[in-house]
Amino acid sequence: MDEKPTNKSNSMIEFESVTFCYGARKILDNVSVSVPTGKITAIFGGSGTGKTTFLKLVGGQLAPSHGTVKFDGQSIGGMSYKQLYAARRRMGMLYQFGALFTDLSVFENVIFPLREHTDLPEQILRDLAIMKLDAVGLRGARDLMTSELSGGMARRVALARAIALDPELIMYDEPFTGLDPVATAVIANLISKLNDALGLTSVLVTHDLEVSLNIVDYCIFFAAGSVVGQGTPDEIRQSDNPLIKQFINGEIDGPVPLHYPASDYRSDLGLGG
Amino acid sequence: MFQRGVVAIGRLTVNGIWKIGAGTAFIGNVIARSKMTFARPRLFINEIYFAGTLSLIIIVVSGLFVGLVLGLQGYETLKRYGSAEAVGTLVALSLVRELGPVVAALLFASRAGSAMTAKIGIMKSSDQLSAMEMMAVDPFQRVITPMFWGGFFSMPLLAAIFSAMGILGGYLITVVVIGVDGGAFWSQMQASVDFQGDILNGIYKSIVFGFAVNAIALFEGFDCLPTAEGVSRAVTRTVVTSALAILALDFVLTAFMFTGA
Numbered sequence: 001m002d003e004k005p006t007n008k009s010n011s012m013i014e015f016e017s018v019t020f021c022y023g024a025r026k027i028l029d030n031v032s033v034s035v036p037t038g039k040i041t042a043i044f045g046g047s048g049t050g051k052t053t054f055l056k057l058v059g060g061q062l063a064p065s066h067g068t069v070k071f072d073g074q075s076i077g078g079m080s081y082k083q084l085y086a087a088r089r090r091m092g093m094l095y096q097f098g099a100l101f102t103d104l105s106v107f108e109n110v111i112f113p114l115r116e117h118t119d120l121p122e123q124i125l126r127d128l129a130i131m132k133l134d135a136v137g138l139r140g141a142r143d144l145m146t147s148e149l150s151g152g153m154a155r156r157v158a159l160a161r162a163i164a165l166d167p168e169l170i171m172y173d174e175p176f177t178g179l180d181p182v183a184t185a186v187i188a189n190l191i192s193k194l195n196d197a198l199g200l201t202s203v204l205v206t207h208d209l210e211v212s213l214n215i216v217d218y219c220i221f222f223a224a225g226s227v228v229g230q231g232t233p234d235e236i237r238q239s240d241n242p243l244i245k246q247f248i249n250g251e252i253d254g255p256v257p258l259h260y261p262a263s264d265y266r267s268d269l270g271l272g273g
Numbered sequence: 274m275f276q277r278g279v280v281a282i283g284r285l286t287v288n289g290i291w292k293i294g295a296g297t298a299f300i301g302n303v304i305a306r307s308k309m310t311f312a313r314p315r316l317f318i319n320e321i322y323f324a325g326t327l328s329l330i331i332i333v334v335s336g337l338f339v340g341l342v343l344g345l346q347g348y349e350t351l352k353r354y355g356s357a358e359a360v361g362t363l364v365a366l367s368l369v370r371e372l373g374p375v376v377a378a379l380l381f382a383s384r385a386g387s388a389m390t391a392k393i394g395i396m397k398s399s400d401q402l403s404a405m406e407m408m409a410v411d412p413f414q415r416v417i418t419p420m421f422w423g424g425f426f427s428m429p430l431l432a433a434i435f436s437a438m439g440i441l442g443g444y445l446i447t448v449v450v451i452g453v454d455g456g457a458f459w460s461q462m463q464a465s466v467d468f469q470g471d472i473l474n475g476i477y478k479s480i481v482f483g484f485a486v487n488a489i490a491l492f493e494g495f496d497c498l499p500t501a502e503g504v505s506r507a508v509t510r511t512v513v514t515s516a517l518a519i520l521a522l523d524f525v526l527t528a529f530m531f532t533g534a
Contacts, residue, residue, distance in 0.1 A: 059407050088409035099400035113408045116415070158404075165408070 011070075012037045012169050012201040013058055018067035020053055027053045029225040030067070035218075040195050040202040042212045044247065045222030051205040054222070055171045058203070059091060060084045071169070089117065092162035092170040096177055098154040100146040106133070106157050107142035113164045132160040136190060152183025159190060169201045170194070176208040184208070188215050209248060213237070221247070292496075299492045302413055303421050309414040310422050316415070320423025324385040324487075328431055331380050336435035339376060340442020343367055348447050357447075358457035362465045364443030365436075369466065369475040370531065373436030375523050378482035380435075381428055382515035386490035389420055390511040393494025394504035417495065421487050428483025429476050436475070474530045481522055486515045 011034035020028040027050045035041045043051050056062040057069045060076045069076045071087055079087060100109050111129040114120070120128075133139045136156040146154060155175060162170055172191065176184045192215040195202045206212050213219070213233040221229040221236070221244055228243045229236070236244060245251075262268070310317050347363040393416070396402050402412040440462075447453040466472065490511045497507035 061403060061406060085409045085411070088407055091407060093404065093407040095400045095404055097399070099404035101401055102395075102399070113410065116408070116410045161408075 010037055011035060012072055013203070014068075014070040014073075015054075015057075016068045016070070018057065018064045018069060020050070020057060020062065021065045027225055028057075028064075031225070031227055032067075033220055033227050033230070035201065035203055035220075037201050038199065039217035040191065040204060040215060041218045041220065042204045042206060042216040043220050043222060044207060044209065044212070046207060046247070049222040050225045051222055052173055055093065055173055055203065055205055058169075058171065059088065059093060089165055090168045092165070092167035094155065094158050094162050094170065094172045094175055096174040097151070098146075098158035100149075100154055100158055100161070102146050104146070105142070106138065106144050106146065106149070109146065109157055110142075110160045110164055113161065117165060129160075129164070132164050133157075135163070135194070136160045137186075150183070152179050152186060155179070155183075155187060156190065159187075159194075163194060163198065166198065167200065169203070171203045171205070173205050174207075175204065176206060176211055184211055188212075191215060207247075295496065296488070296492045299495060300488050303418050303488075303491070306411065306413045307418050307422065309411075310419045316419040317423055320419045321427055322423075324381075324389070324420070324424040325427030325431060328381055328384045328427070329434070331384050332377055332431045332435050333438050335376065335380055336373075336438030337442040339372060339435075340364060340368070340439030340444075341446045343372070343439065344443035344446040347443070348451055348453065357453055359461055360443065360447050360453060361440075361458035361462035364447075365440055365462045365466050366471060368436040368439040368443075369471050371475075371523070371527070373439065374432045374475050374478040374482060375519060377432040377435040378428065378479065378486060378519045379516055381424075381431055381483075382486045382490070382519065383512055385424060385427070386486050386511050386515050387508045389424065389487070389490040390494040390497070390508045391504060393417065393420075393491060394497040394499075394507050397495065397497065398499035398501075398504060417491055421491055424487035424490070425480075425483045428486070429479040432475065432479035432482075470531075474526075477530075478523065478526050481526060482519050485518045485522060489515050489518060 013035035015031050015033045018028055018031045019026065031050075031054075043054055045051050053062060057064055058071060058076070060079070063077055072090075074083075074087070076084065076087070101112065104112065107129055110132050111125055114125050114128055118125070130139055130142070133142055136159050138153060138156055138160065141149070141153065141157075146157070149157065175187050175191065179187065188211050191202060191204065194200060204212060204216060213236065216233060219229075219231060219233060219236045220227055221241075223243050229239055229241045231239070237248070239245065239248075343364050344360060347360045347367075348357055351357050351359050351363065393402075396412075396416070402416070405412045405415060444455075444458060448455045448458050493507040493511045493514070494504075497503045
């Protein structure tokens with residue numbers, strides 16, 4: 001049923017000279033980067049540096065202005081509607097706040113993709129959904145409505161839903177934002193365990209360096225729409241790149257300025273100058 | 274100042290044209306991707322419940338009160354000319370030709386149309402539509418199209434129920450309360466209401482209104498800015514645009530259907 005290409009390259013995702021613009025604003029500027037298959041890769045960068053755009057380009061929800069985005073060797077832009085949807089069945093995506101369907105229960109949320117894509121008997125679907133919920137430790141919460149979940153639980157349910165179709169690639173959009181330290185550790189642990197247990201390729205878009213560097217295999221740094229550095233966590237920690245150093249040490253000012261570009265302060269206050 | 278005015282008019286015009294184009298493409302998409310709705314009737318039935326059944330209370334109660342007022346006003350006027358028995362005709366014709374389709378559509382836009390816009394808008398702003406896309410489920414086929422057809426088929430039924438309740442209201446006030454002859458009330462109505470010319474034309478109107486209101490409501494939800502403010506503005510636009518569209522379309526349809534015959 002699935003159209004699975006035989007081309008098994010070392011890179012699950014490849015960006016070849018990708019530029020993406022929102023109107024006149026350039027979000028990604030001539031980015032060429034690869035995400036290795038079977039590893040956890042983190043995409044770091046401050047707010048508005050094009051990290052989420054990166055994920056949307058991989059999922060085919062946005063199209064690059066120039067360049068090519070490849071998923072498992074196939075160009076996303078060259079796919080037909082049917083091929084794109086077949087490719088998306090091999091991807092899972094965890095949204096920043098879960099994006100759970102609010103009119104469905106936890107169990108119904110997890111079983112949703114299974115119901116949509118398979119003709120399996122209800123009993124098997126139920127067992128599969130329970131297994132996915134058990135994998136994230138929420139088997140007992142299956143009858144809750146999404147409004148009854150905490151932020152961390154909602155993200156774990158969303159994770160169970162994202163792995164429901166046994167994807168090959170899973171993308172996490174800011175998985176640690178707004179979570180307490182325990183929930184953060186739980187999610188980080190799940191990301192790491194699932195990647196190994198299910199043989200996934202994981203892409204983690206985040207600005208939470210401390211937690212991420214402990215679980216990822218490879219890091220890519222974005223700043224102002226370009227890749228400014230990449231390497232293993234150890235290489236990143238020892239990097240001399242001022243942008244990366246500013247990010248790691250959390251310095252207020254540096255290559256990434258605190259202030260948004262503005263006119264002269266004195267003249268703005270009417271003091272002449 | 275003058276330049277700014279020209280720029281504003283230009284922007285409004287361009288935005289308006291863009292919106293008409295985007296709306297037309299949206300409706301084209303809805304119709305083109307309707308296969309799943311009819312292949313999975315459960316989706317469609319759920320939406321008939323959401324748009325139709327849940328609108329019943331407001332339709333039934335409003336229909337009854339409109340009929341009561343129409344009966345009372347009609348009786349008071351017709352009595353002066355000694356033809357109080359014709360009140361049945363007046364109530365029935367007013368309802369099936371005009372008030373039934375138009376008022377039911379206005380109520381539908383406020384109750385179901387606004388709810389549709391809010392639902393799609395919130396699904397969009399909380400990434401639920403995007404998440405569905407990434408699960409390889411087309412939100413058009415799974416959410417938007419069933420809503421459209423559910424609302425589309427509910428509208429004529431709601432208009433018919435509105436008219437029926439209105440006629441019942443007219444009967445209650447004139448025959449039961451005031452004492453107009455019941456036989457004359459029904460027989461005059463039966464003699465003067467034409468199935469083709471009055472009832473069918475009323476149904477055609479409600480079909481057109483149903484198409485317009487559902488298209489506007491879903492497009493506004495889909496097109497809204499994904500913020501709380503954006504959703505609230507989209508809901509307002511749905512109610513206002515739908516009301517204007519219903520009244521304008523009613524004028525055009527009436528001009529074609531009931532004049533020159």
